[in-house]
Every structure is written in structure tokens, then in C-alpha cells.
Amino acid sequence: MAGAAQRIVALTEKVLGAPLPVRIRTWDRSEAGPPGAPVLVIRNRRALRRVLWRPGELGLARAWVAGDLDIEGDLYAALDLLAELIWEKGDDRQPTRSALDLARDPAVREAGLELVKLAGPGLPPPPPAEEVRHRTGLRHTLRRDRKAISHHYDVGNDFYELVLGPTMVYSCAYWQPEGTLEEAQRDKLDLICRKLGLREGQRLLDVGGGWGSLVLHAAREYGVSAVAVTLSREQAAYGRKRVAEEGLTDRVEIRVQDYREVDDGPYDAISSVGMAEHVGSARYREYADDLYALLKPGGRLLNHQIARRPLAREEAYEVDEFIDAYVFPDGELAPVGATAGHLEEAGFEVRDVEALREHYALTLRAWVANLESDFARAARLTSPGRARIWRLYMAASALAFERNRIGVNQILAVKTPEGGASGLPLRSRVWTADRTAGEVADGTADGTAG
Known part of the structure; x- marks a missing residue:
């Protein structure tokens, strides 16, 4: 049976519709992805739950801040490779594939379900203590x-x-x-x-x-x-x-x-x-x-x-x-x-x-x-x-x-x-x-x- 890293790379590439530019290492010590590339270390299943419950930049940020994710190798090179997938969204600030397109794609839905299984049971972990919460009142008062x-x-x-x-x-x-x-x-x-x-x-x-x-x-x-x-x-x-x-x-x-x-x-x-x-x-x-x-x-x-x-x-x-x-x-x-x-x-x-x-x-x-x-x-x-x-x-x-x-x-x-x-x-x-x-x-x- 394929390790967690091989499964995550295959499923993520289905969702993204593009090759993953970094290598992945997971909690079971399996690795997959381009040889010689910076390594995104997924320390535990909790990291997947964070991203699945809050897809996109904020979920990844929570996993990083909590220490569930790390980067091994050149941090700048890894961020440069990931920038197009995470931050560069074009003038209209929309992902390359819209949420509606993703929901309509049977392969993407299947991949999402497989990622949910891989993440394991449980509610989403609470956000890290460093996250701003409970903001009240009008902005810039x-x-x-x-x-x-x-x-x-x-x-x-x-x-x-x-x-x-x-x-x-x-x-x-x-x-x-x-x-x-x-x-x-x-x-x-x-x-x-x-x-x-x-x-x-x-x-x-x-x-x-x-x-x-x-x-x-x-x-x-x-x-x-x-x-x-x-x-x-x-x-x-x-x-x-x-x-x-x-x-x-x-x-x-x-x-x-x-x-x-x-x-x-x-x-x-x-x-x-x-x-x-x-x-x-x-x-x-x-x-x-x-x-x-x-x-x-x-x-x-x-x-x-x-x-x-x-x-x-x-x-x-x-x-x-x-x-x-x-x-x-x-x-x-x-x-x-x-x-x-x-x-x-x-x-x-x-x-x-x-x-x-x-x-x-x-x-x-x-x-x-x-x-x-x-x-x-x-x-x-x-x-x-x-x-x-x-x-x-x-x-x-x-x-x-x-x-x-x-x-x-x-x-x-x-x-x-x-x-x-x-x-x-x-x-x-x-x-x-x-x-x-x-x-x-x-x-x-x-x-x-x-």
C-alpha cells in the first residue's frame, strides 16, 4: 500500500490540477514528489484536518504556526515554488479553478473524500493561540x-x-x-x-x-x-x-x-x-x-x-x-x-x-x-x-x-x-x-x- 506521502501528492495534484512543486514527507516517514526539491514536512494527520476544514492559505497558516507543518531545505526556494499555488491569484483575486468547478469535478470530489479519510476522524483542531480572534466594533476605531x-x-x-x-x-x-x-x-x-x-x-x-x-x-x-x-x-x-x-x-x-x-x-x-x-x-x-x-x-x-x-x-x-x-x-x-x-x-x-x-x-x-x-x-x-x-x-x-x-x-x-x-x-x-x-x-x- 502506498505511504501517506504518495497518497497526498497524488490526491493534491488531482485537486490542484497541476504538479506539486515540492517534495512531501509525512508522519509515517514516506516521501514523494520531485527529487531534490525543498521538502514540506507534514508532521501529523492534524495538519490535514486543519487544511481540510479551512482550505487555502489560512488552513496552511494554522498548521505552520502550530508546528504541524514545516519546511526542510531552502525556505525561500520552497515559498517561491508554492507562491503560485497559494498567493498568486490574479487581478480578480480568484483561484485558477473556482470552487464551483472543483465541486463539479468527480475526480476532485473523490480526491477530497480520500484526503478526509487520510486525515482521520476528529473535529478541526482549535486555531493556534497566536491567531487574532473575537474582533469587535468597526474597523479602525x-x-x-x-x-x-x-x-x-x-x-x-x-x-x-x-x-x-x-x-x-x-x-x-x-x-x-x-x-x-x-x-x-x-x-x-x-x-x-x-x-x-x-x-x-x-x-x-x-x-x-x-x-x-x-x-x-x-x-x-x-x-x-x-x-x-x-x-x-x-x-x-x-x-x-x-x-x-x-x-x-x-x-x-x-x-x-x-x-x-x-x-x-x-x-x-x-x-x-x-x-x-x-x-x-x-x-x-x-x-x-x-x-x-x-x-x-x-x-x-x-x-x-x-x-x-x-x-x-x-x-x-x-x-x-x-x-x-x-x-x-x-x-x-x-x-x-x-x-x-x-x-x-x-x-x-x-x-x-x-x-x-x-x-x-x-x-x-x-x-x-x-x-x-x-x-x-x-x-x-x-x-x-x-x-x-x-x-x-x-x-x-x-x-x-x-x-x-x-x-x-x-x-x-x-x-x-x-x-x-x-x-x-x-x-x-x-x-x-x-x-x-x-x-x-x-x-x-x-x-x-x-
């Missing part, structure tokens, strides 16, 4: 957003130190050839400060301020007074400790506060780095309006945000099931053009858009390497399931950036005053050069007026 942010960020600062490294920056770095992650993150912080034209005595608001890295850099290197707002209490506590250790309490304040509750403007500059993905499409115009109101005339906004590719039918967009359930609850991605449009509708003048897609792929691979270098400790610092979530999420995201399925962009916008004087240099990219003695504080270089 103050209360629900606080819970969503806490789910992602309040999982242990020691865990994030292991993954992110000493800079504690959780967004795309800005790489030089042969550079290190730490150098690339410092360069990114400095790039933002120069794009904002920061100079001594100005006020900076950092929306979604993370662990305080940007406001610390801006205060230390550019002499500004800075406020960072975050909904994560663990981030705020960590950031405040860093501020005190650097002796910057007179210039840096870190608040547990929603950006919608900030009422002490105007600010000379606002940064929003990796935060706008949490805002939601229904609230994005409100977000743009609020930031516009908090800026002085002539003030600059730097919006650093992940973007998805536009769809042929935008109304067909659906939030990724794995990301929504385990990583960023209620998070949404928008095309960069839609983001720029909302900012312009709010009154901003968009002056520069810089794509950093390849930079984020490099950043994510560096984070995965940090996690894998001491995975057992990472699991102890948070939970085995959460460590597995972050490994899968970051590796899959790295591939998504590399394959141009998603991108990331820095949009520099100005609250241009009446009269039209933007205050920006004639050469808009002078901030990308290395800082030199001839570069003035507002980001201009070589004597260019700005």
Missing part, C-alpha cells in the same frame, strides 16, 4: 486599532532586539553595497531627516514612532525637538528608556497616543514610517487631513509606506488571510498612486516619490537571518508559534518585494503656503548624497537655494 497594534508590537522587546538588531528600526533600511543592516538603518534615518529638511529648533512629529529610533536620531544629529506617538505600550517604555539614557528628555517625548488625538500642532515636519498600512482605505483621507492640519505652512511630510500593485478591479481587493490573522490585524495595502492622490486631495503638494522595493527585500532577508541565527532563543522570548509566524511572514515578504508583487515608497509632500513657495531645493534629490561639510542643515547642498 481608536479602540480596535489599539488592540491590533498591541497584537503585533507588544510581544516582547527582547524578541524584537534579536530580530531587528541594535538600531531597533522596524522598517525598510537604505542599503549601500556591502553595507551592514545597522549601517543601512542609520542611513535610512538620516535620509528621512534630510528629506524633511530638519534643522535646529524645529518641531518634529513621528507618527507610529516605534522604539524611538527616528526621533532620537533627529534630536541628536539635527537638534530638533521631537514627539513620537505609538499605540504600543511596550514600544513607548523602551523608547523612553533610550531617551533617558541619551540625556535627551528635554527634547524628545514619546507618547502612547493615537495620531488622531494629537492636538499640540503645528509642527515643522511630520514623519510616518511604516504606520499608514494600519490606517485602512476608509480612513486614509481622514489620516491625510489630520496630518495636513498638524503641519505649519511650508511644513514637510515624509510618508514611508508599503504599496501593493493596482488591480484591474480595485473592489476585488482582499486582505491577505495569514497577515490579517497573525501579523497585522486590519492592515491594508494601497497602490502608491492612491496614496499620493489622497495626500493631494488633503491639500499636500507631492514633491518626490522614491521607490525602495529592493531595499526592503534586503532588509527582510537580514531580519530572517537574525531570527534563524538564534531561533530557539527567539521562541523562548515570545512563543514558538509567534517565532514561526515571523519567520514565514518575513521570508514570504522578502520574495514578494523581489518579485515586484509589492513595493515600498517614500513620498515627500509639502503643505505649500499661499504664494507657492515650497521651500524645497531646486535639485530635489540632493538629500540622497552623503552628508558633507558643504551641506547645509535644511538638506540643500552645493549652495543650492532651498
